[in-house]
Amino acid sequence: MRSKISSFIMIPSLLSVIIFMFYVFFISYNHISYLVHPITIFFFIVITVLLYILESINRLIFKKKLQFISKEEREKLFEENEGNYFYRLYKFIFYDYRKIHHNGVKKIDHGFDGIIELDNKLPMWWVHLFYLTIAFSAIYFFSYLLIDFSNPYKEYDRAYQNQLKEIQIFEKNTPQATIENAHFKENLIHNGKVLFDENCATCHQSDGSGNIGPNLTDNYWINIKDKDLFKNIFYIIWNGSENNPTMRAFGQSGEIKGNDIEKISSYVYFINQKSKKPLKGKIHQGTEIKEWRKM
Ligand code: HEC
Incomplete structure (x- = not known):
């Protein structure tokens, strides 16, 4: 089946995940400017082009596949792909496909008391949010274990050193009173x-x-x-x-x-x-x- 998420959503979101990982694992706090380094920019451009090529190949395969499948399946596919992109996205996120395609929701009969439980599918947005939190926690956990990013002790140390530096600069730039210019105040x-x-x-x-x-x-x-x-x-x-x-x-x-x-x-x-x-x-x-x- 054709990918439900269009390339103009897929590519930026993938890129932002990559940038986030890059930021967490390779760039220290004080060197965010590396993000605009020519090599980094080149890297991102190459990835964008590769992703776009992948998407085009996917589209070609889909078109070829259409010729080989049965009429029934083709109709089903067309039904799924009807409407514009945003309508499909809406359907994908909020609809329960089983409700549409399998005539109703699955029912679980516990038997002994006659109570029947409806087994509704969780909405897509909820499920994906759940996956996202898992991915985020994995990245966060390993970055906490392996590198300085998000380590509170290191963060404290850094803030402390920065403050010391600021005090030094302040003292250097503040003219100190001498016996010539000091007065009772x-x-x-x-x-x-x-x-x-x-x-x-x-x-x-x-x-x-x-x-x-x-x-x-x-x-x-x-x-x-x-x-x-x-x-x-x-x-x-x-x-x-x-x-x-x-x-x-x-x-x-x-x-x-x-x-x-x-x-x-x-x-x-x-x-x-x-x-x-x-x-x-x-x-x-x-x-x-x-x-x-x-x-
Ligand atoms: C370790 C002890 C000690 C400390 C600390 C100390 N002083 Fe003194 N101070 C003395 C002594 C002893 C004298 C007497 C010096 C002399 O006989 O010439 C003195 C003398 C002075 C004098 C001159 C008094 C006079 O009659 O000539 C002043 C003014 C003074 N101190 C101010 C200060 C100030 C202000 C501080 C803090 C920044 C300070 N002292 C810290 C022991 C100390």
Whole structure:
């Protein structure tokens, strides 16, 4: 019998299945551009031509066959092929052929209780959808087992690496604050406190009242490198202390980036100049500074 699915439906759907398989098994996630590679396109063209030739041969065989079969069979064939393509497709998908050709549906008699069960054929669209899910699950299952495609751990890894790369690019392209252009900014205090708690509170206390390191809330300073208080703070965090390596060079070593040092410096400036002094603090160290240069 003649194929019920016309070539202009058959060829594109077969091609898309092939493309899907190709995509799953041979192309890694990051190289989808291979799909438009000349070799790939050539491959698809060859397949299309082959499929078309196959379809033509099929049609020829069908025509030849018509000459050899009996009149009855020929009539049946014509009946099946009546109407245009879409009508036939509709019939194929929704009709139960047994109903049409065998005078009614098969009945199953269970015997003992007199109940008769109708054995309706499942509709074509349902059956084919079922086959499709089987094919899909087979492809998916093996791609999960054998290659990276659809493997959640690999996917996570890839996303993680991409994110790291994005962060690196972002950091490279974001200008970092330096001692020349950094300033006290009120809106940085909050983030500065968070960073201070992470990096500095072990030695200076969270409120800056001092521990191993000196009290940062009083007017006494060991290190005086700049007449401007904010710049002095920035300088020490960047370069560390010359006298005492315990206070290390956070900026120079790259441990903390310029923008974050600007935030931390804003916080230290704030607790030294603008907020209430903590009740208890480490005793004064260094020289008293009566007045810093006004910013
Ligand atoms: C491991 C302990 C330690 C850590 C962590 C530490 N410091 Fe210090 N810090 C010190 C010591 C000790 C000194 C005193 C240095 C000296 O005697 O010259 C000091 C000095 C300072 C000074 C100068 C004080 C003065 O009177 O001259 C500032 C400002 C300062 N630290 C800020 C910070 C900030 C901000 C951080 C976090 C990024 C930090 N420190 C982290 C131990 C530490």
